[in-house]
Amino acid sequence: MVRDDFDWATVAAFRVIIIFSLWMLVACDSVKPYPESVVEYGSHVSTEELRIIGAMPVQVVRFADAGGKYMLAMQKTEYSEITEEMETKEIRLFARLYSIKDAGNKINKVWEIKDSVVCTGLDIEADFFTSATSITDLNNDGLSEVTVAYKMFCGGGVDPKEIKVIMRNGMDKYAIRGESLIAVEGNPPYGGTRRVDAALLAAPKSFMTHLDKTWQAIYVERLP
Numbered sequence: 001m002v003r004d005d006f007d008w009a010t011v012a013a014f015r016v017i018i019i020f021s022l023w024m025l026v027a028c029d030s031v032k033p034y035p036e037s038v039v040e041y042g043s044h045v046s047t048e049e050l051r052i053i054g055a056m057p058v059q060v061v062r063f064a065d066a067g068g069k070y071m072l073a074m075q076k077t078e079y080s081e082i083t084e085e086m087e088t089k090e091i092r093l094f095a096r097l098y099s100i101k102d103a104g105n106k107i108n109k110v111w112e113i114k115d116s117v118v119c120t121g122l123d124i125e126a127d128f129f130t131s132a133t134s135i136t137d138l139n140n141d142g143l144s145e146v147t148v149a150y151k152m153f154c155g156g157g158v159d160p161k162e163i164k165v166i167m168r169n170g171m172d173k174y175a176i177r178g179e180s181l182i183a184v185e186g187n188p189p190y191g192g193t194r195r196v197d198a199a200l201l202a203a204p205k206s207f208m209t210h211l212d213k214t215w216q217a218i219y220v221e222r223l224p
Contacts, residue, residue, distance in 0.1 A: 039062070039063045039135045041060075042059075042061075042062075043057055043059055043060050045057060045060055045073070048107075049073075053073045053075065053096065055075045055077055056075070057074055058074050058075060058076050058130065060072065060073055060074070063144060065137065065142060065143050066141075066143055067099075067143050067144075068099055068100070069099070069102070070099055070144070071107070072095065072098075072135075072146055072148075073094075073095075073096050073098065074093075074095045074096075074130070074133070074148065076091065076092070076094075077091070077094075078091050086120055087121065088118065088119070088120040089119050089124045090119075091116065091125070092114065092116040092126075093114065093127075093152075094112060094113070095112065095113040095148045095166075096109055096111070096112040097110040097112070097146060097168070098110060111168060111171060113148060113166055113173075115164070117162075118154070122155055122156050123154070123155060125151070125154075125161065127151060128148065129150060132149040132165070132218050134146075134147045134210075135147075138210055139169075139206065139207075143169075145169045145207070145210075146169075147168075147211065147214060149163070149164065149165040149166070150163075150164055151164075159191075160180045160181070160190070160192070161179065161180045162177075162178075163178055163179060163180055163215075163219055164176070164177050165177075165214050165215050165218075167210070167211055169207070174197055174199050174211065175196075175197045175200065175211075176194055176196050176212070176215050177194065177195055177197075178193050178215075178219070179191045179194070179219075180192065180221045181220045183222045184224075185223065189220075192219065192220075194215065194219075196208070
């Protein structure tokens, strides 16, 4: 039996509210915090990607943001030359960001960070701190900041290594540069000096906080 006095308009409105509420719950649940939901760390590259970047990477980071899809490839190459019984070695480090287009999987280089150390007759070292590589959105603009860190050394004995922590925010670059702190058990530590780029001092405070945290995590060398 249907009641003539039943307010069907109220029922319809109530149903609309329920449907809208359920839709909002599903939509909110599907939006995951940036950047965990879009960042993939590894070292694998396809044959086509290897052809373009030129050398096997030590680390690859793939991510997506409001600007599109990207691949960060970090590479290390080594060279040596012997002349007159002296060996000269060179290590080059590259961090290159590529944009990846879905159509045809087209890959274009966006920017690169490159550095090298040349050493004759002494110990040489250069490596990325792969655990310090990060993709962030510190200023909440939907576009990623990319941070890489590495060390370089040419010398003998237990000397501090050159350390650089560099962030790219689009075409802007911010950095902390300095040397490692050598902490030998039973002796006072030495080294550890650093300088901050003028551009970083003028950048959002969150940039400085992030780069300082990255620096603190890598600059101490503890030796027995």
